[in-house]
Amino acid sequence: MIEKMKMVHIVTSASGKEEMLKGLRDAGILHLAERQNADRSLSEQFQTLSKAENALKEYADPKSKEPKAGVLSDDEFEKMYRGVLDAIEKKESLTQAIGAANTELDRISAWGDFSPEDVKALKAEGFDLHFYRLGSREFQDAVNDENVKLIRLAPVDKMDTVAVFGTLPPEIPATEFMLPEHSITELKEQIGTCRKGIAECEETLRAASVYDASFNDQKVKLQNRMNYSAAGNTAQSDEDFVWISGYIPEEDLDQFKAMAEEKSLAWAVEDVSEDDENIPTKVKYNKVSGLIKPVFDVLGILPGYREQDISLWFFLFFTLFFAMIIGDGAYGVLILLGTIALHVKQKKLTNATFLLYVLSIATIIWGAVTGTWFGMESVMNIPFFKRLVIPSIATYPEYFGLTASDSQNAIMKFSFTIGAVQMALGSLLAIRKKIPAKDLSWVADAGWIIAILAMYMLALNLVIHEDIDLKPVFILIGVAFVLVVLFGAMAPGVPFGEGLKAGLGGAFTQFLNTISCFGNVMSYIRLFAVGMAGVAISQSFNGIASGMHGPLMIVGVIVVVVGHALNIVMCFLSVVVHGVRLNVLEFSGQVGLEWTGIPYEPFKKLNN
Numbered sequence: 142m143i144e145k146m147k148m149v150h151i152v153t154s155a156s157g158k159e160e161m162l163k164g165l166r167d168a169g170i171l172h173l174a175e176r177q178n179a180d181r182s183l184s185e186q187f188q189t190l191s192k193a194e195n196a197l198k199e200y201a202d203p204k205s206k207e208p209k210a211g212v213l214s215d216d217e218f219e220k221m222y223r224g225v226l227d228a229i230e231k232k233e234s235l236t237q238a239i240g241a242a243n244t245e246l247d248r249i250s251a252w253g254d255f256s257p258e259d260v261k262a263l264k265a266e267g268f269d270l271h272f273y274r275l276g277s278r279e280f281q282d283a284v285n286d287e288n289v290k291l292i293r294l295a296p297v298d299k300m301d302t303v304a305v306f307g308t309l310p311p312e313i314p315a316t317e318f319m320l321p322e323h324s325i326t327e328l329k330e331q332i333g334t335c336r337k338g339i340a341e342c343e344e345t346l347r348a349a350s351v352y353d354a355s356f357n358d359q360k361v362k363l364q365n366r367m368n369y370s371a372a373g374n375t376a377q378s379d380e381d382f383v384w385i386s387g388y389i390p391e392e393d394l395d396q397f398k399a400m401a402e403e404k405s406l407a408w409a410v411e412d413v414s415e416d417d418e419n420i421p422t423k424v425k426y427n428k429v430s431g432l433i434k435p436v437f438d439v440l441g442i443l444p445g446y447r448e449q450d451i452s453l454w455f456f457l458f459f460t461l462f463f464a465m466i467i468g469d470g471a472y473g474v475l476i477l478l479g480t481i482a483l484h485v486k487q488k489k490l491t492n493a494t495f496l497l498y499v500l501s502i503a504t505i506i507w508g509a510v511t512g513t514w515f516g517m518e519s520v521m522n523i524p525f526f527k528r529l530v531i532p533s534i535a536t537y538p539e540y541f542g543l544t545a546s547d548s549q550n551a552i553m554k555f556s557f558t559i560g561a562v563q564m565a566l567g568s569l570l571a572i573r574k575k576i577p578a579k580d581l582s583w584v585a586d587a588g589w590i591i592a593i594l595a596m597y598m599l600a601l602n603l604v605i606h607e608d609i610d611l612k613p614v615f616i617l618i619g620v621a622f623v624l625v626v627l628f629g630a631m632a633p634g635v636p637f638g639e640g641l642k643a644g645l646g647g648a649f650t651q652f653l654n655t656i657s658c659f660g661n662v663m664s665y666i667r668l669f670a671v672g673m674a675g676v677a678i679s680q681s682f683n684g685i686a687s688g689m690h691g692p693l694m695i696v697g698v699i700v701v702v703v704g705h706a707l708n709i710v711m712c713f714l715s716v717v718v719h720g721v722r723l724n725v726l727e728f729s730g731q732v733g734l735e736w737t738g739i740p741y742e743p744f745k746k747l748n749n
Contacts (some may be wrong), residue, residue: 144423145391148174148414152384152407161383162372164404169745171387172421179367179376187363189386193225194356200343201350205298210351212358218297222359225349232342242335243330245321251297252318254325256415271308273315274300282313308600325400330714361747372744376540387744388413388421413446420446421561422738432456435493440721444737449570451732455724458563462720465556467712469679470508471515475709477501494740511536515705516679536676550605552669557604558667560727561597564658574733581640588624589658589731591617596659604666618655625651661727669725671715677706 149171150549153161161488165171177182213221250273259622263270272294275627276413277282283289290306295319323331376385389397394410401408413420422443426434433456437443444450467473480497484490512530521527521540532541534555568586595617600608602614629651630643644651682704689697729736 143444143446143448145423146172146388146413146420146423146446147391147394148386148411148417149389149397150384150386150409150411152382152403153380153405155378157405158376158378158383160375160404161385161406162369162376164400164406165372165385165744166369168397168400168748170389170393170743172389172741172743173243173375174386174388174419176371179370179374179470180466181366183363183370187360187367189226190222190356190360190363193229194353194360196229197225197346197350197353197356200347201345201353211354213355214353217361218352218355218359221349221352223354224345228345228349232339232346233341234565235338239332239335239339239401242332245323246325246328249321252302253295256324257320257322264584269307271305272302272318272320273305273309273412274302274318275313275315277301279313279315279373283309283315286310286313358749361749365746368744368747374461379679388741390423390741419739421741422446422448422451423612423741424452426452430456432492432496432499433459436721437498440725442725442736443740444734445737446739448734448737449574449732451570451734452728454566454570454728455562457559458559458728459720459724460499460503461559462668462723463716464503464507465668466671466675466715466720467504467709468507468511468675469515470505472705472709472712473501473504473506475506476504510534512540513676513679514525516676516683518680549669552672553605553666554601554607556665556668557597557600557662559668560662560723561593563665563723563728564593564661564731567728568593571731571733578633580633581637582628584628585625588621588628591624591653592621592658593662593731595621596662599659600662604663615720623650625655655664661730664727667719671712671719675708675712675715678711679705682708731739 144748149172151161151165255376260270274297282305283291283303285303289309291303292305294302294304296302302318308317321328372385376383378384389410400406418739422445424434424444430450433452436455436459437452464473467476476497480494480501484494484499487494508514509526509529510531511534512526513523513536514526518537521530521537527540530541530574532538532543533548533551535541535543535548538545568589571586572583575586595614598609598614599611599618602609602611626644626648627641630647631637631640635643682701685704686697686701725736
């Protein structure tokens with residue numbers, strides 16, 4: 142259920158600003174209407190802290206059995222944190238120095254190890270030596286020039302190399318070698334020193350990597366300061382008064398009023414405006430619908446304030462889709478075992494863990510009724526597993542006197558039926574919302590229910606060749622099209638004539654939407670197709686491994702393990718791509734849900 146919001150305006154004296162902000166923060170129920178940014182210095186501190194925390198993760202030892210360090214006091218953390226920042230900065234500087242030294246080594250290594258100081262000393266004595274690399278022709282020109290005094294040196298990079306007293310004349314093209322500041326030996330010593338310094342920095346960072354709890358603690362404290370700063374910047378004021386506005390759930394108004402009276406705040410409450418697009422959404426989940434919240438959080442979706450909460454239906458259909466797409470009871474057992482291990486490790490039952498329990502059990506049930514266990518046909522020779530199977534949807538129907546075509550048609554029909562039911566339910570939910578609002582477009586949604594029923598029968602006829610008279614089907618499609626066109630543009634406050642005119646103007650668009658309705662019903666065949674693909678992959682890996690005997694049995698075991706692991710990963714990806722899509726697009730589209738929600742994020746003090 143989406144909780145009803147109220148707009149609240151709060152006023153206090155200019156001197157009471159801090160008291161007002163502290164009271165609102167302690168209450169933790171006001172969602173700021175127009176939240177300003179926190180002070181820039183605080184944002185920069187938070188970024189630096191987060192960057193340091195991420196840098197330390199590279200040095201944490203995941204295999205260490207030592208317990209993590211406790212939370213440091215603010216002074217202790219500041220001392221440790223400054224050491225971390227200095228170590229990070231020093232390491233970056235030393236790394237750059239090593240890079241520069243290696244670049245210089247690459248440049249001068251072909252010239253050999255010599256002392257630049259000796260050359261500088263010669264120049265101080267009046268020997269102005271310059272070093273060049275020349276091509277063979279240019280070298281001869283230099284030798285033949287009586288004004289050029291040179292000494293031939295060992296070749297560098299297969300080019301003639303000379304030391305010239307003075308400089309070569311411009312007409313002799315050559316590449317002058319710029320003397321380095323340090324010799325090869327000195328550069329190597331510098332690199333060694335830098336590496337020792339880096340090792341010391343890394344030791345400091347490794348020692349600090351155990352203080353992740355302290356970093357989390359400081360991030361929360363800094364986040365609270367940022368939130369307080371943002372609220373302070375949001376509040377408006379003049380010489381005498383300070384005021385701020387925001388949204389509060391209707392059920393929390395009594396709590397707000399008690400706080401306002403205690404802090405001597407003036408306030409006014411009003412209904413949210415009909416044209417307000419910034420109202421936050423707070424969804425109140427029950428014990429069942431709350432299980433789908435982790436999926437919503439991962440997907441980053443939230444219904445808008447004026448949209449419907451379909452979390453319960455989303456959960457029920459998602460569970461069925463998950464079971465059908467994973468499709469294998471043995472995979473469900475593996476997921477269940479993994480969930481139990483996660484539960485034991487966390488030592489508490491979270492919504493995410495509970496959801497995994499439900500999904501894994503549903504998968505086991507679907508695998509049992511279809512007779513799919515690691516894709517092995519031999520399981521059907523075990524009476525216990527065979528008795529669990531529903532013959533009409535069996536993966537191996539020949540054990541029940543049916544053909545593969547019979548089983549496939551039954552599962553496809555089941556998939557189409559689920560699609561028609563879910564889409565029709567979406568239209569019913571839309572009708573339930575529109576009738577109390579006196580929105581005549583509910584008639585168009587009734588038309589969509591008729592269209593869905595007709596498209597469902599058309600799909601059964603075209604795909605699995607059921608004997609259905611198509612004449613009534615096309616009549617139903619025509620009736621649905623007329624209802625959608627005539628009433629699709631109706632809305633509260635819109636005159637009937639204007640709505641009718643707008644609907645007729647969009648007739649072609651509604652015609653395309655009617656065609657797409659058939660595609661939406663057909664899209665549910667993916668539940669059958671993806672599930673069958675998973676079984677086929679399992680059977681393929683089993684078949685490869687079954688042909689390996691003797692010493693190759695070890696290879697066969699590896700093939701089976703890797704193959705099924707890969708298949709499980711692909712099935713999970715299919716759940717995201719297909720199972721979620723059917724809920725977020727097809728079903729939500731029929732409900733009229735666009736997932737435009739703004740999360741309800743009240744101004745409050747965060748805890749670790």
